[in-house]
Amino acid sequence: MNLFLYIIIFIMGTLFGSFYTLAVYRIPRKIDIIHTHSFCPNCNHKLGFFELIPVWSYIFLGGKCKECKQKIRPRYFILEFLSGIAFILIAFCLKINAYSLNIETLIRFAFIILYLVAIFLIAGIDREYRKIEKSVLYYSFAVSCSYIIYLCIMGQTSIHRYVMYLITLIILLIIESRTQIKKAEASYLFEILMLIVVMLINTNELVTISSVVIVFLAIGIAKIVYYLKNALNKSKKEYKNMIEIYKFGYLFSLTNIILFIGNLYFMYHK
Numbered sequence: 001m002n003l004f005l006y007i008i009i010f011i012m013g014t015l016f017g018s019f020y021t022l023a024v025y026r027i028p029r030k031i032d033i034i035h036t037h038s039f040c041p042n043c044n045h046k047l048g049f050f051e052l053i054p055v056w057s058y059i060f061l062g063g064k065c066k067e068c069k070q071k072i073r074p075r076y077f078i079l080e081f082l083s084g085i086a087f088i089l090i091a092f093c094l095k096i097n098a099y100s101l102n103i104e105t106l107i108r109f110a111f112i113i114l115y116l117v118a119i120f121l122i123a124g125i126d127r128e129y130r131k132i133e134k135s136v137l138y139y140s141f142a143v144s145c146s147y148i149i150y151l152c153i154m155g156q157t158s159i160h161r162y163v164m165y166l167i168t169l170i171i172l173l174i175i176e177s178r179t180q181i182k183k184a185e186a187s188y189l190f191e192i193l194m195l196i197v198v199m200l201i202n203t204n205e206l207v208t209i210s211s212v213v214i215v216f217l218a219i220g221i222a223k224i225v226y227y228l229k230n231a232l233n234k235s236k237k238e239y240k241n242m243i244e245i246y247k248f249g250y251l252f253s254l255t256n257i258i259l260f261i262g263n264l265y266f267m268y269h270k
């Protein structure tokens, strides 16, 4: 029975994974994510029902488009599969059990999934374009608000901190939209700040601060290695300010998901 439940959760995860890849492709290109039928980006062939099944369709089609035989990037398959695994891990951390289904845990699971959608989309789009889409930020704002309302209803004691973060997020959104920041770099900084506040609301302080610290440490180490390598090679290559090319949205999101799942495990398995 439990195995059956976890298989369903895995399938759900792969379906979400398939949605992430679609949304990461379409949102920056301004293609409708709901009403436009899935198609092959090479030959525009509309995908049939069996070609839409996540993970299996990739194996079934041998990683190629049915019509034009164009290779499908394996990252679609990997992402769908990893998303399924993430869902299973979260369910396991929350101790979701077919024999004792607890409505509160299920609601928590649903909120985590809604948050994951935001984080995956932010990571995916930032990785490709080094920017965070406004529409995804608005979506994560809506998720954060609903989560806080839910906590209020449940009589959560430390509600003030959530309200504080929410106000910060609103202020950032207002400044960002009112001042029409021209410089791309400054705009990106605002987006990253908003992402951090969203993380604070949906995970917690420990996970968020650790994510940021780990990313900066890793960048620091990478910089030292890069510098040493250059010094050893005595090459006169221009030492570009590497901080400018880092995709912080992608790096923070990825670290955040891993730490968050680990934190959930310790919270529910004390």
Ligand SMILES: [Zn+2]
Residues within 6 Å of the ligand: 040, 041, 042, 043, 044, 045, 065, 066, 067, 068, 069, 070
């Ligand atoms: Zn094709």
